Amino acid sequence: MGSGPQEGNKAEGKWKTDQWFSSPWNYLPEITGSFNLAPVIKVHDVTLRDGEQQAGVELRADEKVRIAESLAEAGIHRIEAGLPAVSPADEEAVRRIAAAGFDSEIYAFSRCMVSDVELAIDCGVAGVVMEIPSSHHLIEKAYRWPVERALEASIETTKLAHDAGLKVSFFPIDATRAGMVELLSDLETVAREGHVDTVGLVDTFGVTSPHAIAYFAREVGRRLAVPLETHFHMDFGMGVANTALAVAEGASVIQTTVSGLGERAGNAPMEETVLALLTMYGIDMGIKTERFTAIARLVAELTGVTQPSNRPVTGERLFNVESGIIATWVKNVGEADLTEAFPYRPGLVGQPEPEIVLGKGSGLDSVAIWLSRNGIDDANPKEIEEILREVKVRSLEKKALLTNEEFLDIVEKTIPDKQ
Numbered sequence: 033m034g035s036g037p038q039e040g041n042k043a044e045g046k047w048k049t050d051q052w053f054s055s056p057w058n059y060l061p062e063i064t065g066s067f068n069l070a071p072v073i074k075v076h077d078v079t080l081r082d083g084e085q086q087a088g089v090e091l092r093a094d095e096k097v098r099i100a101e102s103l104a105e106a107g108i109h110r111i112e113a114g115l116p117a118v119s120p121a122d123e124e125a126v127r128r129i130a131a132a133g134f135d136s137e138i139y140a141f142s143r144c145m146v147s148d149v150e151l152a153i154d155c156g157v158a159g160v161v162m163e164i165p166s167s168h169h170l171i172e173k174a175y176r177w178p179v180e181r182a183l184e185a186s187i188e189t190t191k192l193a194h195d196a197g198l199k200v201s202f203f204p205i206d207a208t209r210a211g212m213v214e215l216l217s218d219l220e221t222v223a224r225e226g227h228v229d230t231v232g233l234v235d236t237f238g239v240t241s242p243h244a245i246a247y248f249a250r251e252v253g254r255r256l257a258v259p260l261e262t263h264f265h266m267d268f269g270m271g272v273a274n275t276a277l278a279v280a281e282g283a284s285v286i287q288t289t290v291s292g293l294g295e296r297a298g299n300a301p302m303e304e305t306v307l308a309l310l311t312m313y314g315i316d317m318g319i320k321t322e323r324f325t326a327i328a329r330l331v332a333e334l335t336g337v338t339q340p341s342n343r344p345v346t347g348e349r350l351f352n353v354e355s356g357i358i359a360t361w362v363k364n365v366g367e368a369d370l371t372e373a374f375p376y377r378p379g380l381v382g383q384p385e386p387e388i389v390l391g392k393g394s395g396l397d398s399v400a401i402w403l404s405r406n407g408i409d410d411a412n413p414k415e416i417e418e419i420l421r422e423v424k425v426r427s428l429e430k431k432a433l434l435t436n437e438e439f440l441d442i443v444e445k446t447i448p449d450k451q
Contacts, residue, residue, distance in 0.1 A: 046314040052376035054311040070284035073309070073317055074109035076201075076261065077302060079331065080125070081114045081141045083293035086337065095334045096125040097132065099290070102330055104134035106323040108302075110285070112161060115141040116151045123155065130156040139201070142193075144185040149193050159199030161232070162190055166204030166215055183218060187226035194227035201261060201285075203232040208240040208248060216255045223256060230259040230285060233278055238267030238297065245274040249281035261285035264300045266292055271300030272308055279309060290331040291339055291346065303328065303345035303381065311376060325382035351378045351386045354433070356395015359388045363397050390434040391427040396420055402439055415447045422446060 047054045057063065080096050083089065091099070100111050113130065116123040130138045139159040140152035152160045164186045165171045171182050186202070193200050202222060207215055222228060233249055240248065245264070253260055260283040264271040275286050286309075292301030303324045309315040328346035332339055341349040351374070353359050361373040370377055370386070378385055388401045396413075399420045403411050411419070422442045427434050434442075 047311075048371075050377075051371075051380045052311045053371035054375065058312045059314065067280045067313075068282045069280065069313075069315070070259070070282055072284060073279060073315055074285050075302065075306060075317060075319060076110040076112060076139070076285050076287045077103050077108050077289065078112045078141075078263075078287050078299060079103070079289040079293055079302075080129075081112045082287075082295060082299055083289040083331075083335075084114070085295045086293050086298060086335075089293065089335045089337060091125075091334060093121050093125040093128060097128050099327075099331060099334065100129045100132070100134065100136075100138075102323070102327045103290075104136040106320045106327060107318050108136050109317075110137045110139055110159070112139045112141055112287075113157065115143075115148075116155050117143070117145075117148045123151065126152075126155045126157065130158075137199075139199075142189070144182075144189040146189060146192060149189045149196075153193070153196045153198060157198065159201060159229075160193050161201045161203050162186070162193065163203040163205055165206060166218060166234070167206040167210035168214055170206045170209070179218075183221055186222045190222060190226035190228060194229075199229045200227050201230045201232060202228045203263070204234055206236045207232070207234040208244075209237065212248075212251060216252065219252070219256055223258065228256070228258055230261050231256055232261045232263045232287070233283065235264045235274065238265035238270060240264075240270070240274060242270060242273045242277050245270075246277045246281050249278040249283055253282050259284045261287055262300070263287040265294065266297040266299065266301075269297075271298075272305050275300045275305050276308055276313065279313070279315070291328050291337070291343070293331070293335065293337060301344075307345055307376070307381065321380055322382045345381050346383070351383055352389045352433075353386055354389050354391045354393045354398075356393060356398055359395055359398045359401065362386055362388065363401065390423050390439055391432075392424050394420065394423055394427075399423065402436075403443070406436070406440060406443075408443065411447060418446050419443060
């Protein structure tokens with residue numbers, strides 16, 4: 033019999049810890065042997081700029097400062113405070129965040145326009161993300177520019193930002209829909225004649241498959257020999273997977289947003305991406321993951337964007353257990369072996385402990401747990417079965433979970449002598 037992951041993998045301290053239990057297959061040398069991980073990988077949060085581009089999201093300067101503070105407290109390495117040229121309020125937010133003294137590096141976003149760059153410099157940021165369309169079809173059809181204009185603007189403004197002491201992250205819009213030859217040629221021109229500290233692998237429309245992203249990252253890295261950043265959208269739900277594969281190919285900065293906010297379907301979500309890299313790739317970036325839920329709640333409150341109750345990592349009902357089978361698992365494994373029933377402990381991401389809830393999918397152990405919770409420990413198996421039948425009927429009628437008051441009403445009608 034061949035060596036499986038349990039026998040052949042010596043990395044149990046990565047795939048199974050006291051906080052999570054991922055797959056041993058993730059750490060087989062046949063998998064990890066092809067990785068080209070950067071020695072240091074950082075998170076660059078774009079919630080305050082790209083996240084606010086989600087239709088209907090409007091953040092005031094005070095609110096942006098609050099979000100930036102929460103991100104900095106969680107250990108996010110870089111915060112993109114916004115595009116100062118958008119409005120006086122955005123300029124105010126960038127200035128205040130840059131002057132706040134956070135441990136995070138503060139970046140501004142800028143078009144490749146001299147006036148944008150000069151304003152970013154004046155705001156006192158440490159770096160600037162500089163955007164320009166990169167696919168020739170987008171330059172010519174959407175911007176109505178000749179390609180030469182985009183190149184000239186990129187060279188002039190990246191050099192201006194660099195000469196002023198800013199770090200320059202070059203952000204070629206729609207890079208994944210550009211022809212590889214034209215993209216690499218243009219990027220090399222800007223890097224040679226202007227200045228580039230890092231280059232973004234920008235999948236503006238989220239249209240690139242994970243397999244293609246891996247090749248894309250390898251080719252750009254090989255030709256430019258500069259650090260790479262990821263910026264992937266979620267139009268086809270590939271942002272997290274694409275980020276992970278680009279990191280495995282050497283990308284050293286991941287651009288994400290809180291809860292995946294952003295244009296159209298949004299950006300790669302920070303919480304899911306960071307947790308996946310930690311538990312499935314063994315990449316600990318020093319982020320305080322226990323703050324994730326609080327940050328997500330803050331951003332939801334300030335943006336008014338409602339998130340699904342089962343959203344990965346921060347969903348409000350993520351650790352509610354209705355299924356009778358899973359409720360039995362949770363009861364049997366107890367606190368010591370909780371990751372037998374969940375991929376990670378709720379506390380790892382700032383969630384409350386698991387809660388057994390009552391609904392149509394509940395089982396006998398669910399009812400027993402609720403009876404005990406209410407101080408009723410002498411119900412016999414037949415009585416528990418009767419209560420469960422009524423729980424299922426009542427929850428289906430209601431089309432929702434039952435409250436404790438509704439449960440006690442069922443108990444009183446089913447076994448009144450137990451009250």
